[in-house]
Amino acid sequence: MTQQRGRGRPRDPEVDRAILQAALELFIERGMEGMSIEQVAKLAGVGKVTVYRRWASKEELAAHAIEWMVESRRDWPSNAEVERSEPEHLLENTLDESAELAASHEFRALVARILGSSVSHPALMATYWKHYILPRREAATAMLDQARQAGRLPPDTDLDVLIDMMAGAVIYRVLQPDPPDRAEMRRYLRQLYRQIGLLPDN
Amino acid sequence: MTQQRGRGRPRDPEVDRAILQAALELFIERGMEGMSIEQVAKLAGVGKVTVYRRWASKEELAAHAIEWMVESRRDWPSNAEVERSEPEHLLENTLDESAELAASHEFRALVARILGSSVSHPALMATYWKHYILPRREAATAMLDQARQAGRLPPDTDLDVLIDMMAGAVIYRVLQPDPPDRAEMRRYLRQLYRQIGLLPDN
Numbered sequence: 001m002t003q004q005r006g007r008g009r010p011r012d013p014e015v016d017r018a019i020l021q022a023a024l025e026l027f028i029e030r031g032m033e034g035m036s037i038e039q040v041a042k043l044a045g046v047g048k049v050t051v052y053r054r055w056a057s058k059e060e061l062a063a064h065a066i067e068w069m070v071e072s073r074r075d076w077p078s079n080a081e082v083e084r085s086e087p088e089h090l091l092e093n094t095l096d097e098s099a100e101l102a103a104s105h106e107f108r109a110l111v112a113r114i115l116g117s118s119v120s121h122p123a124l125m126a127t128y129w130k131h132y133i134l135p136r137r138e139a140a141t142a143m144l145d146q147a148r149q150a151g152r153l154p155p156d157t158d159l160d161v162l163i164d165m166m167a168g169a170v171i172y173r174v175l176q177p178d179p180p181d182r183a184e185m186r187r188y189l190r191q192l193y194r195q196i197g198l199l200p201d202n
Numbered sequence: 203m204t205q206q207r208g209r210g211r212p213r214d215p216e217v218d219r220a221i222l223q224a225a226l227e228l229f230i231e232r233g234m235e236g237m238s239i240e241q242v243a244k245l246a247g248v249g250k251v252t253v254y255r256r257w258a259s260k261e262e263l264a265a266h267a268i269e270w271m272v273e274s275r276r277d278w279p280s281n282a283e284v285e286r287s288e289p290e291h292l293l294e295n296t297l298d299e300s301a302e303l304a305a306s307h308e309f310r311a312l313v314a315r316i317l318g319s320s321v322s323h324p325a326l327m328a329t330y331w332k333h334y335i336l337p338r339r340e341a342a343t344a345m346l347d348q349a350r351q352a353g354r355l356p357p358d359t360d361l362d363v364l365i366d367m368m369a370g371a372v373i374y375r376v377l378q379p380d381p382p383d384r385a386e387m388r389r390y391l392r393q394l395y396r397q398i399g400l401l402p403d404n
Contacts, residue, residue, distance in 0.1 A: 031318065109321045116233065116318015118377040119311045126379045156403065158393045161371065165394070168370030169363065175320040177328045191360045192367070201358065 011054070018044040019051055023058075023065035028109045032062060032117035032124050063128040066110055070132075073101045082139045087147045088200070091193050099186035108174045115171070137163055144198075152197050166192060213256070220246040221253055225260075225267035230311045234264060234319035234326050265330040268312055272334075275303045284341045289349045290402070293395050301388035310376045317373070339365055346400075354399050368394060 022043035026035040037058050041048045055061035074097035077090060101107050118125040137160075144159045153162070169192055173180060180188060193199040224245035228237040239260050243250045257263035276299035279292060287295075303309050320327040339362075346361045355364070371394055375382065382390060395401040 031322075105321075112318055112321040115377050116314055119307075119314040120233075122379065125377070129379050154397075157397060161390065161393050161397060164371040164374050165367040165397070168372070168374035169366040170370070171374055172366050172370035175317050175327070177324065177331050188363065191363050195356075195359060195363060195367070 015044075015046060015050065016054065019046065019054065019061070020065045020068045023061050024069055027062050027065060027113055028106070031113045032058075032121040035062070037061065057123070059123040059127045062124055063131060066114065066128060067132045069106060069110065070101070073104070073107075074098065076136065077139065079139050079142060082143050083146075085143075087143050087150075087152070087198055090143060091198055095186060095189055099182050099189055102170055102174055102189070103180055103182040103185040108179060111171055112175055115175075140166075147198055162196065166196065217246075217248060217252065218256065221248065221256065221263070222267045222270045225263050226271055229264050229267060229315055230308070233315045234261075234323040237264070239263065259325070261325040261329045264326055265333060268316065268330060269334045271308060271312065272303070275306070275309075276300065278338070279341070281341050281344060284345050285348075287345075289345050289352075289354070289400055292345060293400055297388060297391055301384050301391055304372055304376055304391070305382055305384040305387040310381060313373055314377055317377075342368075349400055364398065368398065 019040060022040045023035070026039055026043060029035075035058065037051050037055075038048055040058075040061065041051045044051070051061065055064065074094070077085070077094065082090065114125060114128065140163050141159050144153065144157075144162060147153050148155065148157055148159070170189070173188060174185075190199060194201060221242060224242045225237070228241055228245060231237075237260065239253050239257075240250055242260075242263065243253045246253070253263065257266065276296070279287070279296070284292065316327060316330065342365050343361050346355065346359075346364060349355050350357065350359055350361070372391070375390060376387075392401060396403060
């Protein structure tokens, strides 16, 4: 977990866990519009106040619950690791975990719900973006900038557009009919990184 | 409109229009899970049977309503036009319309709803994919294959991955916080096409 949104009280990690798990389940089942702090508290077996003491809004709770799942499923490299690694090795080393996460039903369901609420209920995307996506984009930008300086990417590459192309392709692919299994996702990611120029051919 | 899903009856285009408009509004407002044929009929001022006579399911109706909006907003080149045009000219000629469509609130709302329902309610994506997205992907594949043969794309480019990168980037970009306006979308698309190698630099 990269962020704790508590209000300066001693925290019981078991309670946190129960609330995050309940929030995750309800968000996947009902989306942002269909879930409430009250339902989360009930499912977690705690009082509403116990939830509000930890998270100020259901958007913050949902964003934290999503991140809690995503973090638990793979090791994200730190910015320091990104800076001292070759982009090629970094991508090779994380390929299996990335493929497994992207091909999981839970990831697909979360992506659908996050994107699905982005226009009707923009506060979730805004919160998740600011606290969790932006730091990850900064790490990706550092990696891609290294590749650009090493001549693997054209000098005038717009890195924001490139990150959208990479993340967007994965997001779009996993929501298409006939979603990929882990092996297909592995092949897909490798091909994607190759086409961008980050992995060598064959 | 590329498809008519009627059952061999004389059709009143005004009734079709009213039903499609009502379906579009309800789909954007409530998503697939929150809309019903009954509500569409009521909003359109027709009987349920009138709707069912034209569309066998709410997924077919929603898919047709989405396409009806998308088609009305820009001229999509025919496969024959794609085959006889230079990819560069085709992209230049459609840039303004593409940017206007992608930056519109209605498009963003539709994309969010379609993706948002893709895991919880996969029948809509399956229907929309088969009837409307696949034919468009075939046209895009023909265009990209031409570019590949002309040496603008590397010979081992996986065109399905490339299409996902292009469409995925746009889909992802328009659902991020601070969505682009038309001018920014125009710049974005141009940069995207350039980075792929379909438009010349500068």
